[in-house]
């Protein structure tokens with residue numbers, strides 16, 4: 261496995277940027293933690309735009325729709341067109357509609373937030389669950405029963421997860437072997453406020469354990485549906501495209517799977533020792549303490 265190249269000087273930054281026309285950029289842990297932009301990021305993104313680079317934002321965070329992410333970028337004073345934003349909620353709705361051809365007469369039970377329900381709505385896909393099961397009332401098991409019209413259970417990031425949601429999702433999957441079990445992504449953690457919290461992959465562990473069943477499909481990085489959705493909208497020259505991420509097993513693996521070059525930044529989940537240990541399973545082409553370090557070129 262080749263040794264990753266650490267970018268550490270102005271000369272390194274300049275020659276790195278000259279190699280690529282397109283950058284795929286992860287969001288949580290690269291651009292921001294929650295609603296806090298990481299230092300230097302705004303300047304670097306503006307620099308990349310000035311240099312005529314194409315930017316594509318690729319996030320496994322399904323809590324927001326494409327439109328809501330577009331609003332978030334605007335509030336953070338970052339230029340980003342909606343068609344440059346690929347969130348796992350958007351690609352999941354796209355995949356259900358165009359690839360899985362999800363039947364119109366069926367509906368989806370959702371564990372997740374408005375990102376998912378807004379994108380399903382836009383594709384005309386019926387759903388139930390999500391915030392309607394947020395309530396903190398005692399569970400009434402008589403209110404949980406098989407429903408053959410539920411054709412899939414879809415799980416994404418849900419900061420209002422509760423026993424009732426897991427029990428209803430379990431019920432639909434346990435009572436109907438034809439019911440699909442889908443995840444927007446399976447990140448084990450989410451970088452937030454300089455630390456980590458349980459991510460989507462950890463929230464669905466109770467379902468996997470209790471059903472003794474793995475999901476039928478996971479949409480987000482490092483998986484193919486995310487890349488298929490991007491390449492359906494953008495022609496990528498893989499030799500001149502670089503994936504920038506903070507997480508080895510999603511972002512960097514996603515870039516490797518897509519035959520892209522990869523840059524790991526250390527402001528999120530993965531750390532320098534993860535790539536310098538002997539026989540590291542996943543290694544980026546380049547790495548850098550933070551994306552903001554490239555703002556050295558703005559001076």
Ligand SMILES: O=C(O)[C@H](O)[C@H](O)COP(=O)(O)O
Pocket residue numbers: 286287288289318319320321322416417445446447448449450451458459460461
């Ligand atoms: O769903 C999750 O676990 C998180 O939203 C995910 O870790 C963040 O996605 P990213 O922007 O890093 O792809």
